[in-house]
Amino acid sequence: MLAANLLQAAQGEELAKNGKFFDEQLDQSDAKARIVQKYFFAWANVIMPTAKAMGNKIGYFDLYAGPGRYKDGAKSTPLLILERAIETPAMASMLVTMFNDANEDHSSSLQAEIDKLPGIKKLKHKPQVLCDEVGADAEKYFAETKIIPAFTFVDPFGYKGLSLKIVNGVTKDWGCDCVFFFNYNRINAGLNNDLVRKHMDALFGTERVEDLRKKLKGKSPEEREALILEEISQAIKAMGGKFVLPFRFKRGARTSHSLIFVSKNFKGYEIMKHIMANESSTEDQNVASFTYSPADASTPLLFSLAQPFDKLLAELPKVFKGETLTMREIYEQHSVDTPYIDKNYKEALRQLEVAGKITADPPAAERPKRAGLSTFANHVRVTFK
Template sequence: MSTDSFFERQREHSRIKAEIVSKYLPAWANVMKGRARGPLNYLDLFAGPGYYEDRRPSTPILAVQAIAARDDLASLVRTVFNEKIPARAQALRQALDALPEAARLRYRPQVFHGETNAELAEVLRNTALAPTLAFIDPCGYKGLTRVLVLAILKNWGSECIFFLNFDAVRRALQNLTVEPHMQALFGTERAARLRELLPCLSPREQEPTVLRHLEAAMKEVGAQYVLPFRLRVTEPQRRLYHVVFVTKNALGLKIMKGVMWSVSTDLAAGIGSYEYAAEDERCPSLFEPITPVDDLAPELLRYFAGQTISVGQVFQEHQTRSPYIEKHYKTALLGLEAEGKITVIVPEGKRRRANTFPDWLVVQFPPQES
């Protein structure tokens, strides 16, 4: 899709990615407000004009509205937008100036126009930033680089959400004329390896292979956790995208898993698939299906065999390696208790309500059967 036609009307994948960002932003700011010494930053490097031609709001408008909805965040979060096309940058300024919610912000939204390129990434890399949530949403892949992600993640409390046009990246990995862009995203050796691998793989194998290499590339520049959300659409043609969350913090991972779970279309067995598929695109997922929540209970028995550990620790230790969210863990533990497979200890001075699993409860897991 050309950049000229992108903002004609909002498409479903754009709505979902904007929903993910606008839900996560206030949750992140709420956590950071008690930890940071000063204001927080929300940075959108490919902002667009603010509205689609059908007058539906895009991510910058929704982000400002999400911040303005809470007085404590409205006085704390600075919003900075960049758009390389001058006319769109001006349209965004006008849209924000006319937005009633923007008047509630302590810091007036800032709009710049310029290209998000290697020079800007180096400037950010050499600048100490306040805790920053960055949204990187290029039209294609140009400008999305490991150096740019590093420039954000190097700062304490900072995280990235970026939009990946998977089909465009897959084609680019086979196109030597755009090889520098793929090297900037994956690293030189990793991009070369993918260029060799992809022709030998089926479509079912290509997607997880590219995502594994992307995860490795992000971890190489400081990420601890990389969480992709898959978007399958059919309009105007079949396309595959990902919203990718990159963080150093397990709490951020926990919160984003909840956000992505809430917008998943497949909630079979009570588990979000971390995927949104258009109504007419109900073909089987290219990913391995997520294990039903009933399988979490035996996995916990195996993983924590012989340990005595609090409920909160069970979740914190295991959630970074699974797709499950907190309520799934507590449901699994309730089932194990009902079946007599674990022993639950209520610490002295505490009272437990029926059918609850507060974080302070202590669980004794039986030893692994030989």
């Protein structure tokens, strides 16, 4: 479905030039790969029943796929995706894959690794490996072409080739979600570099990035990071990406990069939120940090003093005062752009019920119990006083 000459990949960053990026799979790369793979298979299970009636195809597209293996022998995401598909007959009959890398050595290596996979011919649709750059042609193609339900991974080494138009193009059609690599260190440095102005314009939008530069003046490193992530998220939402979810990777105390998930469907947002919560290094009051940091994981007591669960307990009675909703309705309405997942809402509502700040139907005495505590199912109706 995707023509080889319509996709580009602009790699040209230092790591790509000297080949060190694929020397070994660092723990952060491993976490990134797990997030992508877990989401793809969860997404596929949800999408496949409907996709069968829409042409019997689902897609996995990787615009910066790499050579297939790290130099230490570890398989990268494309091979792991294909192996799982080979083992799953329903997916093997539906999956359309496209892997692109502008580095000819990488694309050749990936093709060779794919060809060696046991059972590769079980796939109805032969994996497509391209060697092109990502730029205006790709933007035009995805903007103008209706694509099959697909999950797209955009993982450039820096910022070249990453644009709002690419993200919007690969998420515009039904069932299409995307996760992209946001190299915070390079983008933070590039915002005030005139030599890469066009790349920053493509990533944030011309007016938004000019406004961002003004906002960043005099800000601390922590404030800069928050502002930059907020602006990229709002820029994506302005183009139609209803649900945006960043997951940060830290080296020491500083964020090095993020994975940013984009979807137009709450179900996809919910699935990814659970995956990212489980991949977080730390929790505070059972609320995930949505950050992977070996340093935080080794010093959990120093992670946070924000008390996020207490904040949720205080917010819910104010936000929904006088209203009656189900637990699920409360969760869907309030959880967007917060770190909370459904279990946090169920526990908060249970505590609010005990405190007499809400009434529930059915009440606690009539609901099932687990570990001596009443459960809070999705259908339970809650009235805020």
